[in-house]
Amino acid sequence: MQLNWTAEQQQTRTAFAAIGKMADPDELHLGRRAFDQRTWDRLTAAGLWRMIVPRDFGGDGRDWWGFTAALEGLSATLRTPGMLLSVIAQAGMVRALDLYGSDSQKREYLGRILNGELSATAIADPDTGTDVRATSSLLTPGPNETFRLSGAKYNIAHAPVASFILVVCKLSDHGREGISLVLLDADSPGLTIGAQDRKLGNLDLPTGQMRFDDVPLHYGHLLGEPGAGLRNLVNIVSMGRLYYGLAAAWLIEPMLSEAFDFSKKRTTFDVPIIEHQYIQKKLTDIRIGTESAKWVSYGALHQLLSGAPEAAMTCSISKLVGAETIVEGAMELMKLYGSKGYHEGQITTFLRDALAFCSVGGTEEMHRRNIFGQMARLHAKSKKAANPATPKTLEPA
Amino acid sequence: MQLNWTAEQQQTRTAFAAIGKMADPDELHLGRRAFDQRTWDRLTAAGLWRMIVPRDFGGDGRDWWGFTAALEGLSATLRTPGMLLSVIAQAGMVRALDLYGSDSQKREYLGRILNGELSATAIADPDTGTDVRATSSLLTPGPNETFRLSGAKYNIAHAPVASFILVVCKLSDHGREGISLVLLDADSPGLTIGAQDRKLGNLDLPTGQMRFDDVPLHYGHLLGEPGAGLRNLVNIVSMGRLYYGLAAAWLIEPMLSEAFDFSKKRTTFDVPIIEHQYIQKKLTDIRIGTESAKWVSYGALHQLLSGAPEAAMTCSISKLVGAETIVEGAMELMKLYGSKGYHEGQITTFLRDALAFCSVGGTEEMHRRNIFGQMARLHAKSKKAANPATPKTLEPA
Amino acid sequence: MQLNWTAEQQQTRTAFAAIGKMADPDELHLGRRAFDQRTWDRLTAAGLWRMIVPRDFGGDGRDWWGFTAALEGLSATLRTPGMLLSVIAQAGMVRALDLYGSDSQKREYLGRILNGELSATAIADPDTGTDVRATSSLLTPGPNETFRLSGAKYNIAHAPVASFILVVCKLSDHGREGISLVLLDADSPGLTIGAQDRKLGNLDLPTGQMRFDDVPLHYGHLLGEPGAGLRNLVNIVSMGRLYYGLAAAWLIEPMLSEAFDFSKKRTTFDVPIIEHQYIQKKLTDIRIGTESAKWVSYGALHQLLSGAPEAAMTCSISKLVGAETIVEGAMELMKLYGSKGYHEGQITTFLRDALAFCSVGGTEEMHRRNIFGQMARLHAKSKKAANPATPKTLEPA
């Protein structure tokens, strides 16, 4: 076991923390209202994408731990989650291309990522949410290895700003089993990008809807095998889950530090409120949550990169623990600040942003379903190992 | 024990529920943005204030249970808390005048209340919050039974719209013991009303600051004895606490009902989500909370009206349970609706409004302090009753 | 609304509190180990059963509020739940006989209750638990209005000491719909009483198993209509649920009071631990729970006696809130006492006893299912009232 950053990773972490600090300050503390292109460009220029793009396609390799150090540094200083969610989404696209892309797809799209172009991943249908097997985004085969894509997606990060899009859809003649992934340009004919969503917070992560009306595609647009989309998607999104956990844990750090300062200055009943254990409980709860989320996230990344069978479960746990920490933490900080915490400003802006973690990256219910499913799978496997005659597995990974 | 509304009270409840339903609907579900004068006028016209103003001063008596039935009806239909908080604050003013006002004060101010004029109660200082004994709003005696009032207050409901104001201040020569209450007009010389606060929600309850620069007052402006302000204030605000609990419990009812409908329609993994116990848990948690808050509130009102020594404790419990129910309930409803619950609209508006209950009427910490103090007082009293030789009480009521 | 005991009820409460105090003290604080016959006889002699037995059958009427006052007094002084659970079970039997018994059954069994004989209600099968519709205790019709009862029951309060037993069974030819209730003597041929259960606590409530091997019965043994057993059972057990809530709330009162004393004496870091808010939080949590449970219980009883449609839901809420209060409260008290709280003695005995409330009277899951089912029924009903054309109900009561 060796659980710390190397000197080089520490340097990366520091460098990206500095970029986070350069992000435009929001003087009124009402949060950033739009995608922060300047910071994005700085991240690209600083080589964030090169770290994880393979050498053959213009990058420096697949240094996921280095990338994680960068993300951690950024998370500790950015103060709003929007840009972090953008970075995590883009990293997922790099990994999707690396794992499942054809050489020509890699050349094309990894190149565009290295150039700083934004991507989007369109998963959820308006009607069926995260139950992707029930998607009504259909891929209808035509002559000569062509397809037509029809359907609608919503709540897509980067929908209004992405240059290319990964779409989760279903082969029209395959029932629930034909989930497939296609990769297409934002200016494809038949693709309409809807208006930007109006949300409670997280305004610097533009999200929106898309409609596909007979978008013409061909075999080369498929990412990975047709019908293998669900398994591949699970693998792609797992990494994002642990990064949500890690980002959430570090995002709340400066808020915690400022709450410390506030609580030392704010006096009621003749003592600084920080001497009240009711206040100390709020602060220690956050610290307990952030430490749990951080270490679980490291563990999850290790498992994911080493192909451990527990990886999918641990990634969901990381997301859950991080999300709960930032959501509950933001609520408790709001309460700590009393009526000041309810006035528009830094505290409420943070709360609005933090609440995004309830749904972004999957709801608690969804992750509990996944954790339980993985537990059942691992349990059956361990029973089988102990008693090889039992052939049954409860649920596939 | 007899725990239901009489036929007459039920009629009152229904009549005021109808007024709640008449309140301007907000088509975009972004919440009411300003004080709803029309509904206020309807409440006044329907005799809400007459119910609790004594007969000698133009009302119909002191029918607090009837008033409570009206408040409950209104809470069940209004959909936003602002107007309910206005009504509760005004009821507190009626009770303050009834308990501590001179005949001329009652004639003057109860008359204005019957006419629909709004009042405000200015309690918290910017620096010391709800620790009123530490207020730096000072009442300096001058010649001929005159005073001058200086200081500042913040987070005052109705500050921008009230016609008269009850101010918690301290006799300048009395240390922590001289807490007093004064009643003055909103157009008093030396009184400056600050800008309206910008808040996360609860926008139809205008709040703001006030500054007092040598406001000239005389003995007749004092409500109750000078120096008795703290004790009287505790008594005045207790009733509001139980009403916050009751209002919170009823406010969430229509949201719960609509979440039921949504969950029956919304399908994931082939079943309506209402069949998932994770969803059922959210719904039953809210129901358990509302039932607890409602019945405790009735108990608290009974104790308060009958002078039971537990009243102050039970009123705080009512506030706490109601506030926790609406705050946690609004959070869980947001989660139940998934990403839709994070988009601006009815769910987020309700959440923004509901979060007001974390601080309005006192923070959880403050109420726990009060509950604990009351428990200590009652415990000491019961020990003393069992063993009369022990003279000690831990803390005054 | 009138939410207090009458003078007469208060007197009843005091009288039964005195009987509770007379119960044999357990010097080693290791809890009572067997059924406390002496206290039971005192309760009978003091007229506890007469209060609720109808006049025509030897009692003084159906004074359920008076009985509730007695139960409350007893709960506040007995210190162990066993006897309270016995009393609640017996009260359920009185109600079952009153509601569904034939005149001859009432004469026989209410008479035996007035004489102090103990009854048992055998509900759960070893395999199917509280899902009574799946019972394999079968009632097979024979000639001349006779039956034979076969099957097994477990976890039956009073099994080793009851003189007569109400058994939940199923008509052998009716599928899931034929749930019926039969009433039989403990010395019936074919009935075998198993050994007394060894439990974690609650040792003064003897429980055990029963086996029925072709027990010969006839039509006169049926309580209520055959096939109506499930509906009747729900009605019978509802009252017990609210009483569990009320009893739990009062049982913890003396423990709370003693924890107050301990915390004032016990000093760490130079201050009595009662000055630590972490300790105050434990104490106020218990108080918040007990007040919620008490007032909800009163509300539930009012609804039950007045036939309100919400009664079954509120009774389950009462059980849940009371059980959670005593279980969580006992845990927190154990923690409050530190390592002393882990040593065998009063605190651990109370914890062992309190943990019975997790399962006795139904698990949390069962009550949440019931609350949800009742919510669904009431919701459908209110939708139907608003829109009479919709004929659908989700779930029968």
Place this chain on the structure above:
Amino acid sequence: MQLNWTAEQQQTRTAFAAIGKMADPDELHLGRRAFDQRTWDRLTAAGLWRMIVPRDFGGDGRDWWGFTAALEGLSATLRTPGMLLSVIAQAGMVRALDLYGSDSQKREYLGRILNGELSATAIADPDTGTDVRATSSLLTPGPNETFRLSGAKYNIAHAPVASFILVVCKLSDHGREGISLVLLDADSPGLTIGAQDRKLGNLDLPTGQMRFDDVPLHYGHLLGEPGAGLRNLVNIVSMGRLYYGLAAAWLIEPMLSEAFDFSKKRTTFDVPIIEHQYIQKKLTDIRIGTESAKWVSYGALHQLLSGAPEAAMTCSISKLVGAETIVEGAMELMKLYGSKGYHEGQITTFLRDALAFCSVGGTEEMHRRNIFGQMARLHAKSKKAANPATPKTLEPA
């Protein structure tokens, strides 16, 4: 970052897991009732202590990660915590000797440990608990570098079975600052070992009291500098804290696995209860807790061994998260099993044992105090780093 066992560590883990499995099975599932000398001897023979005893004193080095792998293997199979707590306590003694012992102390006592002799660490006074600065165990200096030790200790693990004892005491002439550590034999004159404690569970970890009546000591009995006892003690116990967290997480694993099996077999309402999300929630809660505790524990050990300033905080978090997981988990498992979970047997035995984690190794309140103190120290330090002019630190480490 490298977060897995090496092949050699994995082998160690497996070997010690096998020893755990060999421990006498308890057929009645009522738990082990006495110290399991046979398992202890097997652990010694298998080289558990050699791993951490320095080479100069007869061991193989200071392989704490190897030792941790052994402890983890043992935790996963032993089924009762008693032996694990013994091992953790003994490891603390090895570390105490290694860090603070004189050469002759190391030779003597590390040798006895390698021989399998048991030690005890006597920290808490009956009156002042874990507030060691307030201890009234006094070390009174006499002539010629001699002392006399008087006082009493309680709740000492191994008190009835230890061969030597580390005692936390205070130099009689030094106020709160003179905390010192002395090391003495169990048969020292003036030392009386009290009767074994009767506890709710954890019966295979014998605990008890000690009384010191003028026990004659000399300078050579001091472990570390006189007056440095508090700082050294904090360092010594930190490692134990993270091991409690790790042991708790692994101890519950086989219970979780069996609950899985039970829930698949147990059917209510026609489906195995494992299909109920209320049941799945219990199982996933435990899994979320165990993963958090495990990874935080690894992180804490890494910090401790590398001298990171956060180590003391992370060790407390590890203990808290692990303890909460096993305590809450044991409660939820009890509930999952319904009335069967309340009968004496494996489930209640595990619950009794698990509840020890509420106080053993420090109460939640104590650890929250420590976490908060460490947070304050780290916060002040980071402020000072940012602004070197500020000299203030809130609290020493």
